[in-house]
Amino acid sequence: MRGPFVPPLTTRALNRATLDRQLLLRRADLTVPQALERLAGLQAQTPHTWYVGLWTRLAGYTPEPTARLLADGAVVRMALMRSTIHLVTAADCLWLRPLVEPVIERSTLGSFGRHLTGLAQAELVTTARDLLASEPLTFSDLGRALARRWPERDPAALAQAARAWVPLVQVPPRGLWGRSGPAAHTTVETWLGRTVDPAASVDTLVLRYLAAFGPATVLDAQRWCGLTRLSEVADRLRPHLVTFRDEQGRELFDLPDAPRPDPDTPAPIRFLYDFDNLLLSYADRSRVVTVDYAGQGFGRTNEQPRSVLVDGYVAATWKLATNRDTATLTVRPFRKLTAAEHERLDAEGARLLAFLAPNATAHDVVVRSPQPE
Structure with a gap:
């Protein structure tokens, strides 16, 4: 039974x-x-x-x-x-x-x-x-x-x-x-x-x-x-x-x-x-x-992307760059983000910049447009 x-x-x-x-x-x-x-x-x-x-x-x-x-x-x-x-x-x-x-x-x-x-x-x-x-x-x-x-x-x-x-x-x-x-x-x-x-x-x-x-x-x-x-x-x-x-x-x-x-x-x-x-x-x-990392341009080298979770799933990658006194966090989404997601991503990105670059006088979060499919 x-x-x-x-x-x-x-x-x-x-x-x-x-x-x-x-x-x-x-x-x-x-x-x-x-x-x-x-x-x-x-x-x-x-x-x-x-x-x-x-x-x-x-x-x-x-x-x-x-x-x-x-x-x-x-x-x-x-x-x-x-x-x-x-x-x-x-x-x-x-x-x-x-x-x-x-x-x-x-x-x-x-x-x-x-x-x-x-x-x-x-x-x-x-x-x-x-x-x-x-x-x-x-x-x-x-x-x-x-x-x-x-x-x-x-x-x-x-x-x-x-x-x-x-x-x-x-x-x-x-x-x-x-x-x-x-x-x-x-x-x-x-x-x-x-x-x-x-x-x-x-x-x-x-x-x-x-x-x-x-x-x-x-x-x-x-x-x-x-x-x-x-x-x-x-x-x-x-x-x-x-x-x-x-x-x-x-x-x-x-x-x-x-x-x-x-x-x-x-x-x-x-x-x-x-x-x-x-x-x-x-x-x-x-x-x-x-998402297929290889299809997003990763996997051809030993590079391991730094990823962003949106609604629990990998939906973007991020990079940090510093130039003099400015720290810039660049986020590259894999899909179009909603306005609410974009707002939350900006806020969390600002917190990450404060952690990684506390001595920078300027912090900038840049969210690029998704790569066309």
Whole structure:
């Protein structure tokens, strides 16, 4: 006997659930560490653009306290999901890093494997740890130092092998607001005085993903972290989860008591940074992206556009330019905006300019005409 018919979750319902989990329906009154735990980390391979990701999500956000957390080791920037640099709490990095090491190793061997055949992994790990415990090093410097022990090996490959096999933190001043520095690394143990947790559970990883990004498919979770075979984990967790179907009939998993707002919940204008989690953590991004980036002139280079959400969906890109004492925010919509949308976009753009260019004497928000289809 069949159970009652359960209608599929619409794309708009998924959109509003996702925005809620990602703190994009309303700015949250959370500390930065609390927000990073809620978001399952923040992609942060650029030194500074990720600060916009916190500003657009947190009430009353200012960047200087986050920089202090980074300098003090309360939060760290390190290679994690998809082998890319993420900003996470120190506590989260200790269990996340061992779980995603296979992803980092797979990426490294795909690019440098032919240079690493026959290399004694344990010896390289010990040598790299000793070098990085003495002082933080860039990968160029680390590669040259390792090549003194293995002169027949490619220095860049040696450094990347160390990145894959040794949990590393990218150290300040790199990433500090208003400052810069080399992309230097040291070990987690040296920076935090603690070791990673080799007993970390992939079940915890999937549950944290669903809390931050659900409802989602197994393929979505795999795209986010880079791991494979997560269907086995989802099946193991199934008694503790709820399931839905989307409009294409795909199975979605979620936490039973996670927020799933009414699809008609209003969604504010939100400016996203270039590597925002929202755009990179799903196999199917149609819950937030309905435009073809390539058709809008992106995708031919490594450029990742900085996007604007209008009514919860990507509807524009933005760029900041400064000229002497003037800061200009240029927004390029993908469609014609209503008068109300235009007004709200101007207001939020002015707030973004005040955050990014507080010392400019003039702020200007320019909204271009949409590109003809």
